[in-house]
Amino acid sequence: MTVSTAPDARGDLFDPACPTRQILDRLSGKWSSMVIKILAEEPAGEVRFADLRRRVPGMSAKMAAQTLKELERDGVVLRRVEALTPPRVHYSLTPLGVSLDAALAHLREWAELHAHAVDRARTAYDRSHDNGGTNP
Amino acid sequence: MTVSTAPDARGDLFDPACPTRQILDRLSGKWSSMVIKILAEEPAGEVRFADLRRRVPGMSAKMAAQTLKELERDGVVLRRVEALTPPRVHYSLTPLGVSLDAALAHLREWAELHAHAVDRARTAYDRSHDNGGTNP
DNA sequence: TCCTCTCGGTAACCAAAAGATACCTTGTTA
DNA sequence: TAACAAGGTATCTTTTGGTTACCGAGAGGA
Numbered sequence: 567m568t569v570s571t572a573p574d575a576r577g578d579l580f581d582p583a584c585p586t587r588q589i590l591d592r593l594s595g596k597w598s599s600m601v602i603k604i605l606a607e608e609p610a611g612e613v614r615f616a617d618l619r620r621r622v623p624g625m626s627a628k629m630a631a632q633t634l635k636e637l638e639r640d641g642v643v644l645r646r647v648e649a650l651t652p653p654r655v656h657y658s659l660t661p662l663g664v665s666l667d668a669a670l671a672h673l674r675e676w677a678e679l680h681a682h683a684v685d686r687a688r689t690a691y692d693r694s695h696d697n698g699g700t701n702p
Numbered sequence: 703m704t705v706s707t708a709p710d711a712r713g714d715l716f717d718p719a720c721p722t723r724q725i726l727d728r729l730s731g732k733w734s735s736m737v738i739k740i741l742a743e744e745p746a747g748e749v750r751f752a753d754l755r756r757r758v759p760g761m762s763a764k765m766a767a768q769t770l771k772e773l774e775r776d777g778v779v780l781r782r783v784e785a786l787t788p789p790r791v792h793y794s795l796t797p798l799g800v801s802l803d804a805a806l807a808h809l810r811e812w813a814e815l816h817a818h819a820v821d822r823a824r825t826a827y828d829r830s831h832d833n834g835g836t837n838p
Numbered sequence: 839t840c841c842t843c844t845c846g847g848t849a850a851c852c853a854a855a856a857g858a859t860a861c862c863t864t865g866t867t868a
Numbered sequence: 869t870a871a872c873a874a875g876g877t878a879t880c881t882t883t884t885g886g887t888t889a890c891c892g893a894g895a896g897g898a
Contacts, residue, residue, distance in 0.1 A: 585817035586735060586810045593809075594730035596885070615846055626886060631847060639831075641823025651894060652845050662819055669812035673729075674722050676805035681721030683798055687777025732857075751874055762858060767875060787865055788873040 592640055597625050597633045599670060605643065605659045606667040612646070612656040642666055728776060733761050733769045735806060741779065741795045742803040748782070748792040778802055 593599055604621050605613055613621070619630050634657055637643035642663035648654040659667065729735055740757050741749055749757070755766050770793055773779035778799035784790040795803065 584736075584739070584810075585813045586739070586806075588817070589809065589813035589820070590729065590735050591732075593726075594732075596727075599726055616844080627847065628849095628887085629885065632885090639824055639827040640820050641827075642820075647846095653847090653893095655846060662816060662823070665816065666812060669808045672805050672808040673726065676802060677722035677725035680798060680801065681725065684725065684776050684778075685721065687798070688775055691775040691777075752872090763875065764859090764877090765857065768857095783874095786873095788867095789864095789875090791874060 592636065592642075593670070595633055595636065597622065597629055598637060600625075601630075601633050601637065602642065602659065602663060602667050602670060603674075605657060606664065608658075612658045615655050615657070618657065637663070728772065729806075731769060731772070733758065733765055734773060736761075737766075737769055737773065738778065738795070738799065738803050738806060739810070741793060742800065744794075748794045751791050751793070754793065773799070 600622055601618065604618060605611075615630065615634075618634075619625060619627060622630070625633075634643060634645070638645050638657075641660060644658050644660050644663075646656045646658070648656070736758055737754065740754060751766065751770075754770075755761060755763065758766070761769075770779060770781065774781050774793075777796055780794045780796050780799075782792040782794070784792070
């Protein structure tokens, strides 16, 4: 069951047949896709908390914890705790997470391929709309 | 802080100047992907403003206008105005937009395929973390 | 011994952005 | 007169992300 007919549970989910919104909502976080990419690129598969933070410059501890918690809740990331005295926490992608990264890779590819086109379109739009020359 | 003036930010997703990140940021809007999907699925190719709003329940007029403007600026959406007395505005995907929709389709496919898995993971997580388990 | 640092977070507070709601325009039609 | 068409603007609230401080244990240096 994907929906429990609760329109006001999380804003307004209108189309139950379109889970794209929910998935993109997860991905819409500032750090989610980056964390997924880091975990996907790790040869050992596992990355420790502080290590992850070092690899994503600018991500605060709070955002790291929050992002990882969300991804763990979605079943995309696995959290493994070593109960040592300084507790070590390792994060890795689940198989689900690996497949998500593969899907995400298509979007990354598109972005890299068409970044220049988007940039050109933006420049042209700004020039023609934002009093670029027809306003003495 | 972070080195934001990296010349080869094109391959570095973790640089804010990376175009891939900007694209993903643009898509992270609440309505962008939905609008793209609506436009992509339209057989006639063009959708009118009020028509689009009717197909996306919950999207306010302001957000519709704002989202469409952003997408138009990115060169993904084309805006055609019929200068009638009640002005008719038609929106359609550009070829760039069509290719973006194709990339997005992979993510949609993933979402539809794994929506139940994500949902299950969430339920399990909530049950074991929130208050379902052992709460001392 | 004391001071500090590390690790994996959490809690409180704060700024900014996103989004929603309400009201406005302009001209025609019912 | 009201409604519709396609928005614009203004204000409000919610969400998001960032900063700082803190915890509780262990380890290292002075």
